[in-house]
Amino acid sequence: xxxxxxxxxxxxxxxxxxxxxxxxxxxxxxxxxxxxxxxxxxxxxxxxxxxxxxxxxxxxxxxxxxxxxxxxxxxxxxxxxxxxxxxxxxxxxxxxxxxxxxxxxxxxxxxxxxxxxxxxxxxxxxxxxxxxxxxxxxxxxxxxxxxxxxxxxxxxxxxxxxxxxxxxxxxxxxxxxxxxxxxxxxxxxxxxxxxxxxxxxxxxxxxxxxxxxxxxxxxxxxxxxxxxxxxxxxxxxxxxxxxxxxxxxxxxxxxxxxxxxxxxxxxxxxxxxxxxxxxxxxxxxxxxxxxxxxxxxxxxxxxxxxxxxxxxxxxxxxxxxxxxxxxxxxxxxxxxxxxxxxxxxxxxxxxxxxxxxxxxxxxxxxxxxxxxxxxxxxxxxxxxxxxxxxxxxxxxxxxxxxxxxxxxxxxxxxxxxxxxxxxxxxxxxxxxxxxxxxxxxxxxxxxxxxxxxxxxxxxxxxxxxxxxxxxxxxxxxxxxxxxxxxxxx
Amino acid sequence: xxxxxxxxxxxxxxxxxxxxxxxxxxxxxxxxxxxxxxxxxxxxxxxxxxxxxxxxxxxxxxxxxxxxxxxxxxxxxxxxxxxxxxxxxxxxxxxxxxxxxxxxxxxxxxxxxxxxxxxxxxxxxxxxxxxxxxxxxxxxxxxxxxxxxxxxxxxxxxxxxxxxxxxxxxxxxxxxxxxxxxxxxxxxxxxxxxxxxxxxxxxxxxxxxxxxxxxxxxxxxxxxxxxxxxxxxxxxxxxxxxxxxxxxxxxxxxxxxxxxxxxxxxxxxxxxxxxxxxxxxxxxxxxxxxxxxxxxxxxxxxxxxxxxxxxxxxxxxxxxxxxxxxxxxxxxxxxxxxxxxxxxxxxxxxxxxxxxxxxxxxxxxxxxxxxxxxxxxxxxxxxxxxxxxxxxxxxxxxxxxxxxxxxxxxxxxxxxxxxxxxxxxxxxxxxxxxxxxxxxxxxxxxxxxxxxxxxxxxxxxxxxxxxxxxxxxxxx
Numbered sequence: 001x002x003x004x005x006x007x008x009x010x011x012x013x014x015x016x017x018x019x020x021x022x023x024x025x026x027x028x029x030x031x032x033x034x035x036x037x038x039x040x041x042x043x044x045x046x047x048x049x050x051x052x053x054x055x056x057x058x059x060x061x062x063x064x065x066x067x068x069x070x071x072x073x074x075x076x077x078x079x080x081x082x083x084x085x086x087x088x089x090x091x092x093x094x095x096x097x098x099x100x101x102x103x104x105x106x107x108x109x110x111x112x113x114x115x116x117x118x119x120x121x122x123x124x125x126x127x128x129x130x131x132x133x134x135x136x137x138x139x140x141x142x143x144x145x146x147x148x149x150x151x152x153x154x155x156x157x158x159x160x161x162x163x164x165x166x167x168x169x170x171x172x173x174x175x176x177x178x179x180x181x182x183x184x185x186x187x188x189x190x191x192x193x194x195x196x197x198x199x200x201x202x203x204x205x206x207x208x209x210x211x212x213x214x215x216x217x218x219x220x221x222x223x224x225x226x227x228x229x230x231x232x233x234x235x236x237x238x239x240x241x242x243x244x245x246x247x248x249x250x251x252x253x254x255x256x257x258x259x260x261x262x263x264x265x266x267x268x269x270x271x272x273x274x275x276x277x278x279x280x281x282x283x284x285x286x287x288x289x290x291x292x293x294x295x296x297x298x299x300x301x302x303x304x305x306x307x308x309x310x311x312x313x314x315x316x317x318x319x320x321x322x323x324x325x326x327x328x329x330x331x332x333x334x335x336x337x338x339x340x341x342x343x344x345x346x347x348x349x350x351x352x353x354x355x356x357x358x359x360x361x362x363x364x365x366x367x368x369x370x371x372x373x374x375x376x377x378x379x380x381x382x383x384x385x386x387x388x389x390x391x392x393x394x395x396x397x398x399x400x401x402x403x404x405x406x407x408x409x410x411x412x413x414x415x416x417x418x419x420x421x422x423x424x425x426x427x428x429x430x431x432x433x434x435x436x437x438x439x440x441x442x443x444x445x446x447x448x449x450x451x452x453x454x455x456x457x458x459x460x461x462x463x464x465x466x467x468x469x470x471x472x473x474x475x476x477x478x479x480x481x482x483x484x485x486x487x488x489x
Numbered sequence: 490x491x492x493x494x495x496x497x498x499x500x501x502x503x504x505x506x507x508x509x510x511x512x513x514x515x516x517x518x519x520x521x522x523x524x525x526x527x528x529x530x531x532x533x534x535x536x537x538x539x540x541x542x543x544x545x546x547x548x549x550x551x552x553x554x555x556x557x558x559x560x561x562x563x564x565x566x567x568x569x570x571x572x573x574x575x576x577x578x579x580x581x582x583x584x585x586x587x588x589x590x591x592x593x594x595x596x597x598x599x600x601x602x603x604x605x606x607x608x609x610x611x612x613x614x615x616x617x618x619x620x621x622x623x624x625x626x627x628x629x630x631x632x633x634x635x636x637x638x639x640x641x642x643x644x645x646x647x648x649x650x651x652x653x654x655x656x657x658x659x660x661x662x663x664x665x666x667x668x669x670x671x672x673x674x675x676x677x678x679x680x681x682x683x684x685x686x687x688x689x690x691x692x693x694x695x696x697x698x699x700x701x702x703x704x705x706x707x708x709x710x711x712x713x714x715x716x717x718x719x720x721x722x723x724x725x726x727x728x729x730x731x732x733x734x735x736x737x738x739x740x741x742x743x744x745x746x747x748x749x750x751x752x753x754x755x756x757x758x759x760x761x762x763x764x765x766x767x768x769x770x771x772x773x774x775x776x777x778x779x780x781x782x783x784x785x786x787x788x789x790x791x792x793x794x795x796x797x798x799x800x801x802x803x804x805x806x807x808x809x810x811x812x813x814x815x816x817x818x819x820x821x822x823x824x825x826x827x828x829x830x831x832x833x834x835x836x837x838x839x840x841x842x843x844x845x846x847x848x849x850x851x852x853x854x855x856x857x858x859x860x861x862x863x864x865x866x867x868x869x870x871x872x873x874x875x876x877x878x879x880x881x882x883x884x885x886x887x888x889x890x891x892x893x894x895x896x897x898x899x900x901x902x903x904x905x906x907x908x909x910x911x912x913x914x915x916x917x918x919x920x921x922x923x924x925x926x927x928x929x930x931x932x933x934x935x936x937x938x939x940x941x942x943x944x945x946x947x948x949x950x951x952x953x954x955x956x957x958x959x960x961x962x963x964x965x
Contacts, residue, residue, distance in 0.1 A: 078534070084534070084535075091534070094534070096533070096535060097528060098528055098535075196535070197535040197536075198535055200535070200760075202759075203759035204759035230539065231539060232537050233537065233760060233761045233762050234762065307756060308756075311579050314571060315534075315578045317578065320531070336571060356754065359754035359755075359756055360752050361752045361754075364756075
């Protein structure tokens with residue numbers, strides 16, 4: 001089932017070279033990306049050098065399972081000398097002078113970078129439609145949104161335009177597009193992965209997460225990117241990731257979060273119930289619990305995220321780098337206003353305004369501080385629940401899909417849809433989105449599992465077993481032709 | 490109506506850590522513009538701050554030196570404002586929980602100045618205006634700063650000056666800052682208000698920003714006090730505002746504020762965990778503090794019998810004080826060491842900088858050895874002075890300059906003989922003295938000193954001469 005392990009065996013045996021593998025993906029990207037718009041930047045030249053380096057690692061016996069594996073990065077992860085736009089006009093021509101910690105680690109293992117993927121502007125959105133560079137199409141159905149904000153990474157993996165990808169998850173931005181595109185996406189425990197080189201949206205909630213076709217590949221990526229990085233004060237790393245995915249899960253306890261089923265579409269509720277039934281068949285005990293503070297998740301998340309964003313994004317003034325308006329300015333203030341007005345899209349400006357408002361004198365206590373108190377309560381409730389059970393089960397999103405173009409018409413409705421995912425960001429807990437079924441219309445549906453802090457490996461373990469029981473979208477053609485036949489799901 | 494002046498000070502001090510507070514860049518003053526920066530202090534997208542632990546320790550040391558309590562857990566906050574010298578558009582500072590709080594210093598007149606808080610923050614870059622353009626130099630951006638905030642406890646300009654000097658002295662003493670006002674590593678804001686004499690209520694205050702000289706601060710307060718007095722006497726109200734002082738014109742003017750409405754939207758810095766300073770660390774730092782200048786000054790006066798002036802000068806510079814204390818074990822009378830240092834040695838340390846550095850070619854032991862000769866009555870003061878000059882010139886020990894003859898001293902018998910000889914060979918002077926001219930004794934004494942090549946004990950010689958002269962003439 002693991003695409004990465006299968007490709008690794010074939011690379012090791014010499015049935016396939018890293019160059020051939022990269023070329024295979026670049027030709028697929030060339031064919032399919034114009035319609036999908038998943039990639040904003042493709043880096044064939046640097047990939048060539050990386051493939052050569054990978055070949056050397058195979059030759060001298062230092063190859064890792066990730067060596068030569070073609071990957072994609074969300075365009076808010078810095079890569080030295082490569083455009084890193086955050087899907088914004090503001091950073092259209094910005095090129096970082098250093099690599100993100102996650103890419104340092106992957107490239108040290110010999111992974112090959114295919115390109116940078118499209119995203120909602122500064123990761124603000126859940127449809128990849130707020131990108132300055134145009135929306136991403138869902139590869140399963142072009143009439144639907146791929147979700148967001150890591151919609152480019154999700155679409156690239158689902159369409160077979162990369163073996164795996166990294167996204168970032170502040171309120172669900174890895175898990176929700178993974179569910180909408182029918183792949184696996186993990187939001188690691190806050191602190192498991194270094195944020196160095198991840199362009200911040202909301203620092204206390206942001207976490208880089210792996211996206212792949214299955215839990216095992218997700219685990220392989222997580223093992224390489226998790227680290228205690230001295231440059232990120234909030235990073236702690238992980239002691240264990242997922243060495244023993246194949247151990248049985250019999251006897252584990254899972255609780256369904258009641259509140260998160262309320263108001264969810266019937267197909268979403270059905271997916272959770274179906275998952276519960278299948279878990280029971282694996283010997284997992286299922287209970288239901290109610291956590292009253294969950295109802296405040298979405299407002300608390302938006303207040304905290306926007307507050308931090310208003311501060312994180314204040315540096316984009318167009319003075320040292322970034323978008324600069326053509327219009328003449330009479331003062332520094334005016335200069336900054338013009339650059340920001342023209343350089344940021346509507347959703348980003350809306351969240352900056354909301355964040356500025358909730359932090360301003362007179363509203364600070366009413367909004368920001370209250371949201372912080374709710375965050376503490378919510379974390380306490382979730383942690384207490386996880387003393388009773390091993391995992392929590394809930395939908396990824398109350399809606400099964402977003403029709404293309406819909407979220408921008410009703411932003412508040414879209415905000416409310418983050419209720420299921422944002423709880424994991426507010427509490428710092430790890431959460432995974434697992435594809436479990438395909439509906440009659442061909443659209444995939446996923447469920448979400450949350451686990452204890454720094455028990456990301458256990459979460460992947462359960463996800464692995466859940467995947468073995470479900471019906472899930474088939475691997476894309478581009479991937480299937482690479483596998484030796486025995487790897488069919 | 491008579492008014493009382495009320496001032497409070499907010500003093501910024503750049504810490505002399507080797508590297509900046511959130512990155513590894515050098516904190517050295519100057520340098521080609523924008524050569525001492527990196528993605529972190531430039532706030533480039535994706536970069537993250539990492540707190541320099543030494544900056545925390547320095548802040549705690551400052552707090553302990555000023556009698557503050559140390560917060561076991563504090564945290565950094567973001568202070569949001571938009572200005573070209575601030576590349577992140579927020580300054581990482583401390584808002585509701587500073588590292589140090591509730592300290593005090595006592596001025597020489599007994600006035601207690603309460604320290605409200607000391608917090609750690611980062612400095613901003615510098616705007617350079619030239620040829621009608623404004624350029625930004627980010628070298629200073631991210632240099633650690635502490636802000637020491639007092640309560641409005643100053644009642645005179647002199648108190649404000651003494652306090653600021655004491656802060657400068659103390660911070661240099663504990664080695665956390667060079668406190669050079671001309672380089673901006675010590676700068677102070679002053680809050681000034683007036684109230685009718687005898688009133689307990691505080692008047693409306695104005696804040697004069699960024700004074701980088703003692704004189705300017707004094708003049709600015711004086712100007713501002715007069716300006717406010719004129720406003721109050723005219724029955725008008727003082728506007729609460731932020732001012733800048735223009736030294737050339739000796740006046741203050743309102744500053745264009747960094748933002749029209751001053752709302753910094755503080756919130757805890759999410760990129761950094763809380764700052765913990767456990768009690769054991771506080772104790773370790775407390776033990777590492779040197780004896781502070783005020784304590785030294787008192788000890789020098791009370792235990793060593795030095796005058797106020799001597800005690801103050803010797804305790805003012807840490808290295809001088811250490812030198813002085815290095816001499817003490819070798820001698821009996823501390824005053825002798827004080828005289829040598831404050832006289833001959835100070836004359837050679839011309840600038841404040843020289844005195845801070847205190848590079849003295851004569852070791853404390855060598856000076857002690859010389860002073861011992863004086864205390865053992867082997868040499869006299871003038872020979873000590875002469876010898877010390879030679880030692881300071883060459884760095885050599887005293888024995889290089891003293892002959893066996895210099896050290897031989899003069900026996901009581903020898904002295905008496907010399908005195909007799911002086912009396913015999915100067916009949917005129919003897920006559921004059923006996924006829925009541927006290928001054929004539931000086932001439933006789935001079936003769937004895939000449940003959941002894943300055944080695945004679947002048948007091949002893951004088952005593953002997955008097956005996957000889959007052960004895961019955963027959964005996965002479």
